[in-house]
Amino acid sequence: MTQATTRKRVKTRTETERPKLHKVILVNDDFTPREFVVQVLKAEFRTTEEEAYRIMITAHQRGVCMVAVFTRDIAETKATRATDAGKAAGYPLLFTTEPEE
Numbered sequence: 001m002t003q004a005t006t007r008k009r010v011k012t013r014t015e016t017e018r019p020k021l022h023k024v025i026l027v028n029d030d031f032t033p034r035e036f037v038v039q040v041l042k043a044e045f046r047t048t049e050e051e052a053y054r055i056m057i058t059a060h061q062r063g064v065c066m067v068a069v070f071t072r073d074i075a076e077t078k079a080t081r082a083t084d085a086g087k088a089a090g091y092p093l094l095f096t097t098e099p100e101e
């Protein structure tokens, strides 16, 4: 005789956490030439000339300006590389990162 089997089915729901994004922030200083800041923004963050100028002048006028958001590793790597580009040229140019709320 055949026997019917009953199986319990468990529905699973996968919760995927989105990685928290981190902001890269450009900090103003009194020494780095404007044109140098624009060059670094274009090279490291792949912005257009116009966008780089807007970010640079905003930091110049307000003290800081958000450049872009990335996952933490990428934000930190880009901020470090951009800061090091200034350091290599003898400027105190600074990029920092902070987690987005």
Ligand code: TYC
Pocket (backbone or CB within 6 Å): 026, 027, 028, 029, 030, 031, 032, 033, 034, 037, 056, 057, 059, 060, 093, 094
């Ligand atoms: N304040 C600098 C100057 O007058 C230009 C500058 C802008 C430097 C933005 C840094 O994040 C900065 N030469």
